[in-house]
Amino acid sequence: MTFPRPITDHSRLSINTATTRAQWKLAEAIDGYARAGVKGISPWRDQIAEMGLANAAKAIRDADLHVTGVCRGGMFPWADAAGRAAMLEDNRRAIEEAATLEADCLVLVVGGLPAGSKDLAGAHAMVEEAIHTLLPEARTAGVSLAIEPLHPMYAADRACVNTMRHALDICEKMGDGIGVAVDVYHVWWDAELKNQIDRAGKDRLLAFHVCDWLVPTRDLLMDRGMMGDGVIDIPLIRGWVEAAGYDGFHEVEIFSELDWWKRPAEEVVETCKERSLSAV
Amino acid sequence: MTFPRPITDHSRLSINTATTRAQWKLAEAIDGYARAGVKGISPWRDQIAEMGLANAAKAIRDADLHVTGVCRGGMFPWADAAGRAAMLEDNRRAIEEAATLEADCLVLVVGGLPAGSKDLAGAHAMVEEAIHTLLPEARTAGVSLAIEPLHPMYAADRACVNTMRHALDICEKMGDGIGVAVDVYHVWWDAELKNQIDRAGKDRLLAFHVCDWLVPTRDLLMDRGMMGDGVIDIPLIRGWVEAAGYDGFHEVEIFSELDWWKRPAEEVVETCKERSLSAV
Numbered sequence: 001m002t003f004p005r006p007i008t009d010h011s012r013l014s015i016n017t018a019t020t021r022a023q024w025k026l027a028e029a030i031d032g033y034a035r036a037g038v039k040g041i042s043p044w045r046d047q048i049a050e051m052g053l054a055n056a057a058k059a060i061r062d063a064d065l066h067v068t069g070v071c072r073g074g075m076f077p078w079a080d081a082a083g084r085a086a087m088l089e090d091n092r093r094a095i096e097e098a099a100t101l102e103a104d105c106l107v108l109v110v111g112g113l114p115a116g117s118k119d120l121a122g123a124h125a126m127v128e129e130a131i132h133t134l135l136p137e138a139r140t141a142g143v144s145l146a147i148e149p150l151h152p153m154y155a156a157d158r159a160c161v162n163t164m165r166h167a168l169d170i171c172e173k174m175g176d177g178i179g180v181a182v183d184v185y186h187v188w189w190d191a192e193l194k195n196q197i198d199r200a201g202k203d204r205l206l207a208f209h210v211c212d213w214l215v216p217t218r219d220l221l222m223d224r225g226m227m228g229d230g231v232i233d234i235p236l237i238r239g240w241v242e243a244a245g246y247d248g249f250h251e252v253e254i255f256s257e258l259d260w261w262k263r264p265a266e267e268v269v270e271t272c273k274e275r276s277l278s279a280v
Numbered sequence: 281m282t283f284p285r286p287i288t289d290h291s292r293l294s295i296n297t298a299t300t301r302a303q304w305k306l307a308e309a310i311d312g313y314a315r316a317g318v319k320g321i322s323p324w325r326d327q328i329a330e331m332g333l334a335n336a337a338k339a340i341r342d343a344d345l346h347v348t349g350v351c352r353g354g355m356f357p358w359a360d361a362a363g364r365a366a367m368l369e370d371n372r373r374a375i376e377e378a379a380t381l382e383a384d385c386l387v388l389v390v391g392g393l394p395a396g397s398k399d400l401a402g403a404h405a406m407v408e409e410a411i412h413t414l415l416p417e418a419r420t421a422g423v424s425l426a427i428e429p430l431h432p433m434y435a436a437d438r439a440c441v442n443t444m445r446h447a448l449d450i451c452e453k454m455g456d457g458i459g460v461a462v463d464v465y466h467v468w469w470d471a472e473l474k475n476q477i478d479r480a481g482k483d484r485l486l487a488f489h490v491c492d493w494l495v496p497t498r499d500l501l502m503d504r505g506m507m508g509d510g511v512i513d514i515p516l517i518r519g520w521v522e523a524a525g526y527d528g529f530h531e532v533e534i535f536s537e538l539d540w541w542k543r544p545a546e547e548v549v550e551t552c553k554e555r556s557l558s559a560v
Contacts, residue, residue, distance in 0.1 A: 117511075118511050118512065120513070124471060152469040152470070156493060156495045157496070161471075162470075162471075163471070165472070166471045166472075188400070188435075189400070189440070190442075191404060215437050216500075217433070220496075220497060230436075231436045233400070
């Protein structure tokens with residue numbers, strides 16, 4: 001077997017609903033993706049809440065879409081006891097939603113520094129404590145937890161786990177039922193990436209997200225590129241995750257207020273389909 | 281000895297001329313920093329060229345300023361043979377300038393991907409080849425080379441060495457005469473930072489740069505914060521480098537088109553002095 005495997009159809013293409021968030025509510029995304037022949041979806045929880053969990057689950061099932069992830073659990077570090085309790089409660093709901101939607105995983109964006117804090121090591125400890133608390137409940141619910149290492153430019157305000165190495169260190173402390181979501185946007189720069197993907201192996205590679213890094217990048221959050229428009233060698237990285245045993249979907253997740261969110265959603269979806277053949 | 285050591289004066293304060301680049305040419309910066317009682321300076325090469333190397337060297341010597349670094353060598357990855365030759369020639373001039381100015385080190389911003397390339401591993405190899413070529417010449421000139429791992433958000437266009445681990449891996453392949461410049465802005469997020477600073481030790485810790493990470497950060501390049509205005513626990517990191525043996529200057533380097541470059545240079549320098557006592 002040589003990697004990356006040839007991609008000749010859209011049977012492994014999933015779209016994260018963030019990609020068409022500005023244009024489509026969840027019901028429209030479910031319908032639009034399915035109509036375009038996309039086989040997977042990864043919904044955000046605010047959109048699930050707006051549509052209603054039962055309605056969303058039924059519509060996704062009726063559209064024969066596979067749920068490659070629920071976005072997102074996490075945001076673990078807390079400022080006080082009330083914050084900790086609310087965080088745990090919110091993550092328990094997220095686990096329940098992921099179970100109901102039969103998602104491949106619940107994506108964990110682990111959170112950054114609590115407001116006013118500079119204690120990065122303290123935030124790391126809170127992340128581990130929260131996962132240690134929630135993981136047995138996720139196992140009982142049949143939900144895999146996927147730590148998504150986020151790009152280091154989000155360390156302060158979104159996720160203080162920023163490398164595959166750190167995410168896998170946490171996974172290995174925790175045992176079964178937890179792995180990583182590999183998003184090329186967040187980890188492409190890492191000289192250790194191939195080694196850490198090998199280390200993760202099939203059991204811990206729970207999701208593979210694609211988009212591209214634009215040069216220049218005009219905004220820290222809202223200027224992700226369509227696959228092929230930036231500098232990431234996506235087929236190379238896909239080959240690495242496949243060689244390590246990953247055989248799941250390729251999930252497109254593009255935050256782009258500056259470009260793609262301004263275009264018709266149908267055009268975005270068609271471009272995702274084309275590029276999934278030519279640039280993933 | 282407990283770390284960080286108390287800072288009670290400005291005897292170890294250096295200012296990188298990028299910090300007042302919009303307001304002062306090099307001659308004015310030399311004069312302005314010295315007049316304010318700052319003891320160190322780190323000039324940029326375009327400013328040295330504008331003033332003339334001999335003039336700059338004399339003015340810095342006359343002002344009794346210590347040169348904590350010359351910014352910058354590097355930009356190693358090349359697109360073709362002519363680009364490689366020009367890169368080596370430029371780095372040879374940079375070594376000569378650092379020698380003439382008796383700088384603690386020549387800071388290496390190693391460069392990103394060549395135009396049109398997605399070959400990150402190839403860029404890494406070019407960085408190593410160029411350093412391997414130049415290091416003997418730097419040793420002969422008595423110039424220490426300092427790889428500055430840049431924040432991963434600069435991997436594509438400025439520096440494809442983005443962690444202390446990667447920089448030190450390269451140093452260890454190369455032997456003596458090369459180390460790292462630790463800039464808190466670039467490395468503060470790294471869960472391995474303390475371990476890698478320990479690994480570097482006194483011989484490889486060639487420079488310590490300070491500024492702060494603002495939340496939110498409004499621009500990838502031009503929105504660095506003044507020490508104390510962001511989320512980096514600078515005294516903690518300073519304690520780590522001191523415990524590892526570093527006893528050099530603290531160099532303030534702030535790129536800030538959005539704020540500090542709009543203020544009077546005297547105010548910027550006074551703020552650097554104040555914050556070096558309260559927030560470094």
